[in-house]
Amino acid sequence: MIEQRYAIGHADYANAGKVSSQIKSFLKQIGLDPTLLRRIAVACYEAEINMIIHSYGGEITLAMDENSLDLNFKDNGPGIPDVEKAMTPGWSTASEKAREFGFGAGMGLPNIKRMADTFEIQSTQSGTHVHIAFKVNE
Amino acid sequence: MSVVTYTLAKCQKCMKCLRVCPVEAITMKDERVRINKSRCINCGKCIDSCVHQGLQAKGSTLAELEYYDVKIALVPSALLAAASTVDQIEELFGTIKSLGFDEVVDLSPYDGAVANELYGMISDQKEPYLISSFCPVVNRLIEVKYPMLLEYMVPPYRSAELASRRIREETVKLNQKVGIFLLCECIAKLPTSKYPYGDTSSEIDHALSIVDLFPRISKEMGNHRESVDPSPDGLKLASSAHFTTKGHESHILRADGLEKVQLALDLAEFGQLKGRHYLHLSNCINGCVGGNLLWGNPFEATQHVSEHLKTVRGTNAQVVFEASEESLDEVNERKSIQERILEYARVNAQLEQLPGYDCGACGFASCRMMAEEIAAGRATLENCRIRNHEVKS
Structure with missing residues (x-):
């Protein structure tokens, strides 16, 4: 079992994607199946960017064994008021500033769900927790 | 397959080539440069970096x-x-x-x-x-x-x-x-x-x-x-x-x-x-x-x-494109996922002992590569010059 933790700062656009890059390079070292690797990379990147744009910061944790890979994205709020709406493709609350940077096309959460084998989301005002998992069978 | 050739007599052992290689194909062992021929991508970065003409690429004559x-x-x-x-x-x-x-x-x-x-x-x-x-x-x-x-x-x-x-x-x-x-x-x-x-x-x-x-x-x-x-x-x-x-x-x-x-x-x-x-x-x-x-x-x-x-107005050749039967090389990593995870953990345990400077002084392009070598029993922590220096002082 391998466990890793990464901190994500609030509105830290300068470092956007760095954690996903580290996770991607770790998974390449493990030598996962390329198609699976790509699904994980895309989902992880979307989720990391979501945290940077929308949250007050938080933490990404990774846990992996020979059967599955679990990624948890936990932030410190402010929470998603309407999760159902947020899951609708094209719907976005990204700020003007975020859109200027090319973020906020409204495809983040639906895309993550599409990539992952398991997708769970819980959100309250004190924070959002997205859990995604992938089957790691050969 | 690499075409880069190495001339020991010209090598000043500056290790610039080792640091510019984008795929970590170069190591320094026994006072000489070694190029991993199957990993090299022939980009020429090492040749450009060598000011002593110790590295070259030659074709036929x-x-x-x-x-x-x-x-x-x-x-x-x-x-x-x-x-x-x-x-x-x-x-x-x-x-x-x-x-x-x-x-x-x-x-x-x-x-x-x-x-x-x-x-x-x-x-x-x-x-x-x-x-x-x-x-x-x-x-x-x-x-x-x-x-x-x-x-x-x-x-x-x-x-x-x-x-x-x-x-x-x-x-x-x-x-x-x-x-x-x-x-x-x-x-x-x-x-x-x-x-x-x-x-x-x-x-x-x-x-x-x-x-x-x-x-x-x-x-x-x-x-x-x-x-x-x-x-x-x-x-x-x-x-x-x-x-x-x-x-x-x-x-x-x-x-x-x-x-x-x-x-x-x-x-x-x-x-x-x-x-x-x-x-x-x-x-x-x-x-x-x-x-x-x-x-x-x-x-x-x-x-x-x-x-x-x-x-220019020349016409294109008439060519029939056929899909090549040989596809790209299969990745022949056939250890089980469990073994690979264990191996990663072993390498990481060694990596934590190393300074993480990726200075190359040990002869390997990065601390991770050195950690892999230690985990495989081909190098020891004593090969790390930074670490030796810190232990002494």
């Missing part, structure tokens, strides 16, 4: 000509960009012929055919994207570092192979020894005559480095002439600034130089190149026209292509 009855030179489209006018292209072809060839074949009609095939693929392509395969360095880089993008690569159609296959078919009846010599504008094409990419056999007999021929070309230039009718599409394939197809301009992403290529591939892995249908990638600056074995500079070459495109 013209001495090989004497073993053949009929000698044929294949000239890449990129070389046309070394000439400033079409008139000069004809002089260049005449000069190359004068070096001992019976025939000089312009590859631009074949490159043009490849470009046309690509135009069709780009027009039909929807997201995500296709990735070009004309640059052997990029192909190897993707194999080594970006395996998840392999499935997006265009089949490796190579104009030199298409042309040499045709020459072979046409000359087989002659019952003579026909030698096909490919002039190479970049280091990475030197090994392709013996180890063609994505294909098991090659009809090319020898690969020559253009830069090695330059002294003789420059001496003879102006005394010979050979008529040439270059294909504009072929020139466009070789010059990244010019490669485009009507109606799809914004769907094409061009990146040249290894840093830019790697950035594009990193983003492609995250699915972040939205709206792009085709990635045109080359290791050499400005595409093949900036080939690292050409004597001119890439900016001038691009300008020459712009000029040539105003006048």
